[in-house]
Amino acid sequence: xxxxxxxxxxxxxxxxxxxxxxxxxxxxxxxxxxxxxxxxxxxxxxxxxxxxxxxxxxxxxxxxxxxxxxxxxxxxxxxxxxxxxxxxxxxxxxxxxxxxxxxxxxxxxxxxxxxxxxxxxxxxxxxxxxxxxxxxxxxxxxxxxxxxxxxxxxxxxxxxxxxxxxxxxxxxxxxxxxxxxxxxxxxxxxxxxxxxxxxxxxxxxxxxxxxxxxxxxxxxxxxxxxxxxxxxxxxxxxxxxxxxxxxxxxxxxxxxxxxxxxxxxxxxxxxxxxxxxxxxxxxxxxxxxxxxxxxxxxxxxxxxxxxxxxxxxx
Numbered sequence: 001x002x003x004x005x006x007x008x009x010x011x012x013x014x015x016x017x018x019x020x021x022x023x024x025x026x027x028x029x030x031x032x033x034x035x036x037x038x039x040x041x042x043x044x045x046x047x048x049x050x051x052x053x054x055x056x057x058x059x060x061x062x063x064x065x066x067x068x069x070x071x072x073x074x075x076x077x078x079x080x081x082x083x084x085x086x087x088x089x090x091x092x093x094x095x096x097x098x099x100x101x102x103x104x105x106x107x108x109x110x111x112x113x114x115x116x117x118x119x120x121x122x123x124x125x126x127x128x129x130x131x132x133x134x135x136x137x138x139x140x141x142x143x144x145x146x147x148x149x150x151x152x153x154x155x156x157x158x159x160x161x162x163x164x165x166x167x168x169x170x171x172x173x174x175x176x177x178x179x180x181x182x183x184x185x186x187x188x189x190x191x192x193x194x195x196x197x198x199x200x201x202x203x204x205x206x207x208x209x210x211x212x213x214x215x216x217x218x219x220x221x222x223x224x225x226x227x228x229x230x231x232x233x234x235x236x237x238x239x240x241x242x243x244x245x246x247x248x249x250x251x252x253x254x255x256x257x258x259x260x261x262x263x264x265x266x267x268x269x270x271x272x273x274x275x276x277x278x279x280x281x282x283x284x285x286x287x288x289x290x291x292x293x294x295x296x297x298x299x300x301x302x303x304x305x306x307x308x309x310x311x312x313x314x
Contacts, residue, residue, distance in 0.1 A: 184277050
Protein backbone atom coordinates (compact mmCIF):
# COMPACT_ATOMS: atom_id res chain seq x y z
CA UNK A 1 0.00 0.00 0.00
CA UNK A 2 1.30 3.45 -0.88
CA UNK A 3 0.95 5.85 2.05
CA UNK A 4 -0.94 9.03 1.27
CA UNK A 5 1.92 11.38 1.97
CA UNK A 6 4.41 9.36 -0.09
CA UNK A 7 5.08 11.03 -3.44
CA UNK A 8 5.44 9.57 -6.89
CA UNK A 9 8.94 8.23 -7.73
CA UNK A 10 10.57 11.42 -9.06
CA UNK A 11 9.31 13.52 -6.17
CA UNK A 12 10.41 10.80 -3.79
CA UNK A 13 13.91 10.91 -5.22
CA UNK A 14 14.11 14.67 -4.78
CA UNK A 15 13.01 14.49 -1.17
CA UNK A 16 15.37 11.64 -0.37
CA UNK A 17 18.29 13.52 -1.86
CA UNK A 18 17.43 16.57 0.21
CA UNK A 19 17.30 14.37 3.28
CA UNK A 20 20.75 13.08 2.55
CA UNK A 21 22.10 16.51 1.77
CA UNK A 22 21.16 18.66 4.70
CA UNK A 23 19.65 17.20 7.86
CA UNK A 24 22.53 17.05 10.31
CA UNK A 25 21.77 18.69 13.63
CA UNK A 26 24.76 17.56 15.72
CA UNK A 27 28.47 17.48 14.92
CA UNK A 28 29.59 14.24 13.31
CA UNK A 29 31.64 13.28 16.36
CA UNK A 30 28.67 13.52 18.69
CA UNK A 31 26.53 11.51 16.29
CA UNK A 32 29.19 8.80 16.15
CA UNK A 33 29.19 8.64 19.94
CA UNK A 34 25.41 8.38 20.13
CA UNK A 35 25.40 5.69 17.46
CA UNK A 36 28.03 3.60 19.17
CA UNK A 37 26.19 3.31 22.50
CA UNK A 38 23.97 0.33 23.31
CA UNK A 39 21.12 1.11 25.70
CA UNK A 40 20.04 -2.35 26.79
CA UNK A 41 16.34 -3.01 26.31
CA UNK A 42 14.63 -6.39 26.26
CA UNK A 43 12.12 -6.54 23.42
CA UNK A 44 9.10 -8.85 23.26
CA UNK A 45 9.10 -9.80 19.59
CA UNK A 46 6.04 -12.04 20.02
CA UNK A 47 4.04 -8.97 21.02
CA UNK A 48 5.47 -6.94 18.13
CA UNK A 49 4.53 -9.76 15.76
CA UNK A 50 0.94 -9.81 17.03
CA UNK A 51 0.73 -6.06 16.53
CA UNK A 52 2.14 -6.21 13.01
CA UNK A 53 -0.38 -8.90 12.07
CA UNK A 54 -3.22 -6.79 13.43
CA UNK A 55 -1.92 -3.87 11.38
CA UNK A 56 -1.86 -6.07 8.28
CA UNK A 57 -5.40 -7.30 8.98
CA UNK A 58 -6.59 -3.68 8.99
CA UNK A 59 -6.06 -3.63 5.20
CA UNK A 60 -8.56 -6.50 4.81
CA UNK A 61 -12.33 -6.40 4.33
CA UNK A 62 -14.55 -6.04 7.41
CA UNK A 63 -15.66 -9.65 7.03
CA UNK A 64 -12.07 -10.91 6.92
CA UNK A 65 -11.17 -8.81 9.96
CA UNK A 66 -14.08 -10.21 11.97
CA UNK A 67 -13.17 -13.76 10.93
CA UNK A 68 -9.54 -13.31 12.00
CA UNK A 69 -10.39 -11.40 15.21
CA UNK A 70 -13.75 -12.66 16.54
CA UNK A 71 -13.85 -10.15 19.41
CA UNK A 72 -14.11 -7.29 16.90
CA UNK A 73 -16.97 -4.96 17.82
CA UNK A 74 -16.46 -2.25 15.23
CA UNK A 75 -14.95 -1.91 11.74
CA UNK A 76 -15.35 1.45 10.05
CA UNK A 77 -13.90 4.02 7.67
CA UNK A 78 -15.30 7.19 9.24
CA UNK A 79 -15.69 10.70 7.95
CA UNK A 80 -14.71 9.95 4.37
CA UNK A 81 -11.05 9.93 5.43
CA UNK A 82 -10.07 6.61 3.78
CA UNK A 83 -8.60 5.32 7.05
CA UNK A 84 -10.19 2.05 8.09
CA UNK A 85 -9.88 0.93 11.70
CA UNK A 86 -11.23 -1.83 13.89
CA UNK A 87 -11.83 -2.34 17.61
CA UNK A 88 -11.48 -5.63 19.46
CA UNK A 89 -12.91 -5.78 22.96
CA UNK A 90 -12.56 -8.59 25.47
CA UNK A 91 -15.07 -7.76 28.20
CA UNK A 92 -14.02 -10.67 30.38
CA UNK A 93 -10.34 -9.68 30.42
CA UNK A 94 -11.19 -5.95 30.19
CA UNK A 95 -8.75 -5.43 27.32
CA UNK A 96 -9.33 -3.61 24.04
CA UNK A 97 -7.33 -3.04 20.86
CA UNK A 98 -7.73 -0.28 18.29
CA UNK A 99 -5.95 -0.95 14.99
CA UNK A 100 -5.67 1.70 12.28
CA UNK A 101 -4.96 1.01 8.63
CA UNK A 102 -2.75 3.08 6.39
CA UNK A 103 -4.24 4.53 3.22
CA UNK A 104 -4.00 4.03 -0.53
CA UNK A 105 -4.91 7.61 -1.39
CA UNK A 106 -2.10 9.47 -3.19
CA UNK A 107 -2.56 13.22 -2.60
CA UNK A 108 0.05 15.92 -2.94
CA UNK A 109 2.95 16.43 -0.61
CA UNK A 110 2.12 20.09 -0.14
CA UNK A 111 -1.20 19.27 1.50
CA UNK A 112 0.36 16.82 3.90
CA UNK A 113 3.22 19.04 5.12
CA UNK A 114 0.80 21.40 6.83
CA UNK A 115 1.17 21.75 10.60
CA UNK A 116 -1.48 23.10 12.94
CA UNK A 117 -1.92 23.51 16.68
CA UNK A 118 -4.88 21.84 18.35
CA UNK A 119 -6.49 25.05 19.54
CA UNK A 120 -9.53 23.25 20.97
CA UNK A 121 -7.46 21.27 23.50
CA UNK A 122 -5.80 22.25 26.77
CA UNK A 123 -2.48 20.86 25.54
CA UNK A 124 -1.53 22.89 22.47
CA UNK A 125 0.43 20.20 20.65
CA UNK A 126 1.32 20.98 17.02
CA UNK A 127 0.38 18.10 14.76
CA UNK A 128 0.39 17.19 11.09
CA UNK A 129 -3.00 18.51 9.96
CA UNK A 130 -3.98 15.62 7.70
CA UNK A 131 -3.10 12.96 10.24
CA UNK A 132 -4.98 14.89 12.92
CA UNK A 133 -8.15 15.02 10.83
CA UNK A 134 -7.93 11.24 10.42
CA UNK A 135 -7.39 10.73 14.15
CA UNK A 136 -10.34 12.98 15.04
CA UNK A 137 -12.62 11.08 12.66
CA UNK A 138 -11.61 7.73 14.17
CA UNK A 139 -11.92 9.02 17.74
CA UNK A 140 -15.41 10.42 17.16
CA UNK A 141 -16.57 7.15 15.63
CA UNK A 142 -14.84 4.84 18.12
CA UNK A 143 -15.96 6.24 21.47
CA UNK A 144 -19.33 4.43 21.73
CA UNK A 145 -17.52 1.08 21.37
CA UNK A 146 -14.75 1.64 23.93
CA UNK A 147 -14.56 1.24 27.71
CA UNK A 148 -12.56 3.86 29.57
CA UNK A 149 -11.41 1.50 32.34
CA UNK A 150 -10.06 -1.24 30.07
CA UNK A 151 -6.41 -1.84 29.25
CA UNK A 152 -6.03 -0.32 25.81
CA UNK A 153 -3.55 -0.97 23.03
CA UNK A 154 -3.40 1.09 19.84
CA UNK A 155 -1.71 -0.21 16.68
CA UNK A 156 -1.05 1.20 13.23
CA UNK A 157 1.12 0.94 10.12
CA UNK A 158 2.37 3.78 7.93
CA UNK A 159 -0.08 6.69 8.03
CA UNK A 160 -2.18 4.48 10.31
CA UNK A 161 0.72 4.54 12.77
CA UNK A 162 0.71 8.34 12.88
CA UNK A 163 -3.06 8.32 13.32
CA UNK A 164 -2.75 5.71 16.08
CA UNK A 165 -0.25 7.89 17.96
CA UNK A 166 -2.43 11.00 17.73
CA UNK A 167 -5.48 8.93 18.66
CA UNK A 168 -3.59 7.80 21.75
CA UNK A 169 -3.11 11.46 22.73
CA UNK A 170 -6.85 12.13 22.53
CA UNK A 171 -7.67 8.98 24.48
CA UNK A 172 -5.29 9.80 27.32
CA UNK A 173 -6.56 13.38 27.49
CA UNK A 174 -10.13 12.08 27.72
CA UNK A 175 -9.34 9.71 30.59
CA UNK A 176 -8.76 6.40 28.85
CA UNK A 177 -6.08 3.99 30.03
CA UNK A 178 -3.70 3.59 27.08
CA UNK A 179 -1.09 0.99 27.98
CA UNK A 180 0.92 0.98 24.74
CA UNK A 181 0.89 2.29 21.20
CA UNK A 182 2.74 0.15 18.66
CA UNK A 183 3.47 1.63 15.25
CA UNK A 184 5.21 0.17 12.20
CA UNK A 185 6.86 2.36 9.57
CA UNK A 186 5.20 5.44 11.10
CA UNK A 187 5.87 8.88 9.58
CA UNK A 188 6.47 11.96 11.72
CA UNK A 189 3.31 13.63 12.98
CA UNK A 190 4.58 16.46 15.21
CA UNK A 191 7.36 19.00 15.53
CA UNK A 192 10.13 19.72 18.01
CA UNK A 193 7.73 21.77 20.10
CA UNK A 194 5.25 18.91 20.23
CA UNK A 195 7.90 16.37 21.23
CA UNK A 196 8.63 18.41 24.35
CA UNK A 197 5.01 17.97 25.45
CA UNK A 198 4.58 14.28 24.64
CA UNK A 199 6.61 12.60 27.37
CA UNK A 200 3.39 10.97 28.59
CA UNK A 201 2.76 9.10 25.34
CA UNK A 202 3.44 5.30 25.67
CA UNK A 203 4.58 5.02 22.06
CA UNK A 204 6.99 2.39 20.71
CA UNK A 205 7.97 2.76 17.06
CA UNK A 206 9.17 -0.19 14.99
CA UNK A 207 11.03 0.62 11.77
CA UNK A 208 12.79 -1.42 9.13
CA UNK A 209 16.40 -0.38 8.62
CA UNK A 210 15.81 0.67 5.00
CA UNK A 211 12.29 2.11 5.28
CA UNK A 212 12.29 5.79 4.27
CA UNK A 213 8.74 6.52 5.42
CA UNK A 214 9.70 7.10 9.10
CA UNK A 215 11.84 10.10 8.04
CA UNK A 216 8.93 11.75 6.21
CA UNK A 217 7.84 14.50 6.23
CA UNK A 218 11.44 15.69 5.91
CA UNK A 219 13.01 17.30 8.96
CA UNK A 220 13.49 20.60 7.16
CA UNK A 221 9.72 20.83 6.84
CA UNK A 222 7.56 22.01 9.71
CA UNK A 223 6.64 25.36 11.13
CA UNK A 224 8.83 28.37 11.95
CA UNK A 225 7.11 28.80 15.28
CA UNK A 226 6.85 25.15 16.36
CA UNK A 227 10.04 23.73 14.87
CA UNK A 228 11.00 20.99 12.45
CA UNK A 229 9.22 17.67 12.15
CA UNK A 230 10.55 15.14 14.66
CA UNK A 231 9.76 11.61 15.73
CA UNK A 232 8.48 10.90 19.24
CA UNK A 233 9.43 8.04 21.51
CA UNK A 234 11.84 5.12 21.43
CA UNK A 235 12.60 3.26 18.24
CA UNK A 236 13.32 -0.37 17.43
CA UNK A 237 15.18 -0.81 14.16
CA UNK A 238 14.77 -4.23 12.59
CA UNK A 239 17.90 -5.65 10.97
CA UNK A 240 18.34 -8.96 9.16
CA UNK A 241 18.29 -12.17 11.17
CA UNK A 242 18.49 -11.86 14.96
CA UNK A 243 19.89 -8.33 15.06
CA UNK A 244 18.07 -5.20 16.12
CA UNK A 245 18.82 -1.71 17.42
CA UNK A 246 17.03 0.00 20.29
CA UNK A 247 17.19 3.79 20.51
CA UNK A 248 15.69 5.90 23.32
CA UNK A 249 13.49 8.71 22.05
CA UNK A 250 15.96 11.60 22.21
CA UNK A 251 18.75 9.55 20.62
CA UNK A 252 16.45 8.33 17.84
CA UNK A 253 15.43 11.90 17.01
CA UNK A 254 19.01 13.15 16.77
CA UNK A 255 20.32 10.23 14.75
CA UNK A 256 17.49 10.48 12.25
CA UNK A 257 18.76 13.96 11.32
CA UNK A 258 22.49 13.37 11.50
CA UNK A 259 23.18 10.20 9.56
CA UNK A 260 23.48 9.62 5.84
CA UNK A 261 22.77 5.89 5.59
CA UNK A 262 19.31 6.35 4.11
CA UNK A 263 20.41 6.19 0.49
CA UNK A 264 18.33 5.89 -2.67
CA UNK A 265 20.43 2.88 -3.72
CA UNK A 266 19.41 1.03 -0.55
CA UNK A 267 15.92 2.21 0.38
CA UNK A 268 12.94 0.65 -1.34
CA UNK A 269 9.19 0.89 -0.79
CA UNK A 270 9.22 -2.91 -0.45
CA UNK A 271 10.93 -2.36 2.90
CA UNK A 272 7.84 -0.45 4.04
CA UNK A 273 5.45 -3.36 3.56
CA UNK A 274 4.11 -5.22 6.56
CA UNK A 275 5.10 -8.61 5.17
CA UNK A 276 8.71 -7.43 5.38
CA UNK A 277 8.21 -6.22 8.94
CA UNK A 278 6.60 -9.49 10.00
CA UNK A 279 9.39 -11.55 8.44
CA UNK A 280 12.08 -9.57 10.21
CA UNK A 281 10.27 -9.72 13.55
CA UNK A 282 9.76 -13.47 13.32
CA UNK A 283 13.43 -13.95 12.44
CA UNK A 284 14.09 -12.90 16.05
CA UNK A 285 11.83 -15.45 17.76
CA UNK A 286 14.48 -18.12 18.28
CA UNK A 287 17.19 -15.65 19.25
CA UNK A 288 17.64 -11.90 19.14
CA UNK A 289 20.72 -9.75 19.50
CA UNK A 290 20.83 -6.05 20.30
CA UNK A 291 23.58 -4.18 18.47
CA UNK A 292 24.78 -0.59 18.34
CA UNK A 293 23.22 1.73 15.81
CA UNK A 294 26.54 2.22 14.03
CA UNK A 295 26.88 -1.53 13.54
CA UNK A 296 23.89 -1.59 11.22
CA UNK A 297 25.80 0.54 8.74
CA UNK A 298 27.99 -2.49 8.05
CA UNK A 299 24.96 -4.33 6.72
CA UNK A 300 23.81 -1.37 4.65
CA UNK A 301 27.28 -1.00 3.14
CA UNK A 302 27.30 -4.69 2.20
CA UNK A 303 23.88 -4.38 0.63
CA UNK A 304 25.07 -1.43 -1.46
CA UNK A 305 28.05 -3.45 -2.74
CA UNK A 306 25.86 -6.42 -3.68
CA UNK A 307 23.33 -4.16 -5.41
CA UNK A 308 26.08 -2.48 -7.46
CA UNK A 309 27.55 -5.73 -8.78
CA UNK A 310 26.64 -7.05 -12.20
CA UNK A 311 24.62 -10.29 -12.14
CA UNK A 312 27.68 -12.33 -13.14
CA UNK A 313 29.73 -10.83 -10.30
CA UNK A 314 27.40 -11.80 -7.42
